[in-house]
Amino acid sequence: MTPNQLADALHRQFEQTPYGQSPAELYDPIRYIMSLGGKRMRPLMTLLAASLFTDDWQKALKPAVAVEVFHNFTLLHDDIMDQAPLRRGQPTVHEKWNANIAILSGDVMLVKAYEQLLDIEPTYLRQVLTRFSKTAAEVCEGQQMDMNFESLDTVSEAEYIDMIRLKTSVLLGFAMEVGGIVAGADPVSTQCLYDAGVNIGIGFQLKDDLLDVYGDPAKFGKQVGGDIIANKKTFLLIEALERANGQVRLELLNWLTQSEFDKAEKVDAITSIYDQLGIRELAEARIADYFAKGFANLEHITADPARKDVLLTFAHQLVERES
Amino acid sequence: MTPNQLADALHRQFEQTPYGQSPAELYDPIRYIMSLGGKRMRPLMTLLAASLFTDDWQKALKPAVAVEVFHNFTLLHDDIMDQAPLRRGQPTVHEKWNANIAILSGDVMLVKAYEQLLDIEPTYLRQVLTRFSKTAAEVCEGQQMDMNFESLDTVSEAEYIDMIRLKTSVLLGFAMEVGGIVAGADPVSTQCLYDAGVNIGIGFQLKDDLLDVYGDPAKFGKQVGGDIIANKKTFLLIEALERANGQVRLELLNWLTQSEFDKAEKVDAITSIYDQLGIRELAEARIADYFAKGFANLEHITADPARKDVLLTFAHQLVERES
Numbered sequence: 001m002t003p004n005q006l007a008d009a010l011h012r013q014f015e016q017t018p019y020g021q022s023p024a025e026l027y028d029p030i031r032y033i034m035s036l037g038g039k040r041m042r043p044l045m046t047l048l049a050a051s052l053f054t055d056d057w058q059k060a061l062k063p064a065v066a067v068e069v070f071h072n073f074t075l076l077h078d079d080i081m082d083q084a085p086l087r088r089g090q091p092t093v094h095e096k097w098n099a100n101i102a103i104l105s106g107d108v109m110l111v112k113a114y115e116q117l118l119d120i121e122p123t124y125l126r127q128v129l130t131r132f133s134k135t136a137a138e139v140c141e142g143q144q145m146d147m148n149f150e151s152l153d154t155v156s157e158a159e160y161i162d163m164i165r166l167k168t169s170v171l172l173g174f175a176m177e178v179g180g181i182v183a184g185a186d187p188v189s190t191q192c193l194y195d196a197g198v199n200i201g202i203g204f205q206l207k208d209d210l211l212d213v214y215g216d217p218a219k220f221g222k223q224v225g226g227d228i229i230a231n232k233k234t235f236l237l238i239e240a241l242e243r244a245n246g247q248v249r250l251e252l253l254n255w256l257t258q259s260e261f262d263k264a265e266k267v268d269a270i271t272s273i274y275d276q277l278g279i280r281e282l283a284e285a286r287i288a289d290y291f292a293k294g295f296a297n298l299e300h301i302t303a304d305p306a307r308k309d310v311l312l313t314f315a316h317q318l319v320e321r322e323s
Numbered sequence: 324m325t326p327n328q329l330a331d332a333l334h335r336q337f338e339q340t341p342y343g344q345s346p347a348e349l350y351d352p353i354r355y356i357m358s359l360g361g362k363r364m365r366p367l368m369t370l371l372a373a374s375l376f377t378d379d380w381q382k383a384l385k386p387a388v389a390v391e392v393f394h395n396f397t398l399l400h401d402d403i404m405d406q407a408p409l410r411r412g413q414p415t416v417h418e419k420w421n422a423n424i425a426i427l428s429g430d431v432m433l434v435k436a437y438e439q440l441l442d443i444e445p446t447y448l449r450q451v452l453t454r455f456s457k458t459a460a461e462v463c464e465g466q467q468m469d470m471n472f473e474s475l476d477t478v479s480e481a482e483y484i485d486m487i488r489l490k491t492s493v494l495l496g497f498a499m500e501v502g503g504i505v506a507g508a509d510p511v512s513t514q515c516l517y518d519a520g521v522n523i524g525i526g527f528q529l530k531d532d533l534l535d536v537y538g539d540p541a542k543f544g545k546q547v548g549g550d551i552i553a554n555k556k557t558f559l560l561i562e563a564l565e566r567a568n569g570q571v572r573l574e575l576l577n578w579l580t581q582s583e584f585d586k587a588e589k590v591d592a593i594t595s596i597y598d599q600l601g602i603r604e605l606a607e608a609r610i611a612d613y614f615a616k617g618f619a620n621l622e623h624i625t626a627d628p629a630r631k632d633v634l635l636t637f638a639h640q641l642v643e644r645e646s
Contacts (some may be wrong), residue, residue: 023467023471025470054640077426081423103426104400104405104466104467108463111456111459112460115460122445123450125448126448129452134439138429140428140434141343144346145423
């Protein structure tokens with residue numbers, strides 16, 4: 001199966017998934033946030049992982065939906081916590097309805113994610129639910145760490161990598177792992193799929209941090225420099241704070257503590273500091289490292305070479321994205 | 324086993340249950356809300372239900388904890404939605420920490436409730452998780468209906484009963500059912516346990532509505548008349564609005580639309596309207612009906628009579644509570 005064929009099957013599966021009807025205030029927000037789209041990269045990786053080991057990749061469809069529903073549940077609740085007005089260019093659930101409805105429809109989405117996993121073959125059910133629950137708790141841990149970082153003066157690179165591993169990467173790891181499990185993969189290959197997902201996921205998040213500053217405005221979906229304007233503790237800022245000395249450090253701290261400033265001027269100034277400190281090259285090297293680790297994990301998997309090629313080709317396209 | 328012995332075992336189980344450690348802001352609120360106590364009626368009913376069918380009631384301990392953790396998760400999130408300052412006389416989680424921490428630690432509590440169910444024997448795992456997920460979604464539906472009722476002019480008795488069935492009773496139903504399932508009960512008995520829990524649960528909620536007005540202030544844990552002061556659409560108010568005519572109706576509507584009033588005067592006046600309309604007797608009759616249905620469900624269960632007596636005696640004590 002080609003990635004496009006799997007994406008079509010996934011699209012049909014999402015359209016057929018019933019989330020619930022009444023009361024409408026509880027279930028409409030689920031359909032709304034699921035309809036906003038997104039790249040659906042995680043569930044597609046679930047199907048690609050399953051396709052490595054079986055022609056019956058359809059058995060991974062519901063687990064793939066579970067991953068995407070869970071991901072959207074976290075977006076829904078994170079948007080309340082961040083008081084974000086927009087998600088994918090549309091009003092967030094707490095803006096379109098209200099915060100109480102957003103809390104409660106998020107809660108029921110988490111239940112619906114679990115429900116999508118219950119048709120898994122009994123042999124794999126406990127294993128998958130144990131792994132999913134651990135992943136879900138870790139994603140919450142990562143979100144809490146991210147919130148904690150906002151009020152810290154300094155965050156180390158190791159702490160930052162640990163936070164993004166939990167908040168964003170373990171879910172890609174689980175997405176790939178569960179595809180392998182339900183397809184009957186051997187334990188070593190299953191572990192490799194998980195590790196690959198985590199490493200590629202960390203690479204993605206670091207690339208997101210990089211594109212915020214160095215992305216092509218025509219390709220990058222968000223405002224370039226948004227993280228800089230908001231003083232967001234990204235990989236770039238954390239490294240800059242660790243490396244900057246003397247006058248450069250004073251200039252950086254000065255920008256970070258200004259409450260009124262010209263946005264374009266701040267973005268230019270901090271980008272220039274990053275340039276002087278070699279932060280771009282450092283980030284690019286780290287991203288390349290994590291992607292390389294992820295691909296090494298994939299190489300380790302015992303599966304038909306032609307099938308592996310489909311996954312590897314797709315993963316290479318993914319990591320080269322500019323948005 | 325006596326109910327006291329089971330309650331002791333349950334207490335030890337709660338003390339041994341690990342909820343997680345780091346970050347502390349995520350997991351401390353779970354230990355905090357679990358430490359506030361409460362009657363722990365639901366998990367005790369899980370153990371009593373299991374004891375009907377097996378000496379190995381210990382296998383129901385983790386499912387019992389799952390029920391209580393889930394119940395406390397709903398309290399935690401409901402308190403945010405209701406902006407409640409106190410829970411069991413102590414600051415609510417969103418007051419003691421903040422709303423974001425309350426949302427996120429609630430989310431992880433729901434995951435932890437599922438985790439407590441994963442050690443169930445594989446034969447019963449899918450059944451229990453399917454029933455738990457359905458119950459969890461229904462509790463959210465009931466909470467949403469309750470919020471919707473606040474902005475409605477009229478609510479029918481049937482709509483009200485349906486709301487409390489979902490918001491509070493199905494969880495007692497599941498608590499008893501899961502005890503039966505893991506103890507290997509036959510499907511008819513399992514269904515009877517569920518139905519008994521739902522019926523007794525509805526009776527409890529109606530009794531709560533009644534005690535708010537007619538409870539002994541020395542025994543009732545909350546402020547008598549609190550629902551009246553807040554215009555809460557309880558069974559009593561819904562019935563009064565359905566029955567009041569002429570001058571009595573005008574007086575009732577007048578009290579409901581006053582924005583400034585003497586609290587004691589309002590409680591006295593509306594209680595007097597309830598008295599005139601026979602609302603107390605009506606509520607008592609409905610409560611007796613639901614309890615009777617619940618006990619009839621219990622009678623239907625196929626189990627050793629001596630063991631059934633333990634459950635029936637305990638349930639009789641519960642339904643006669645005054646707080």
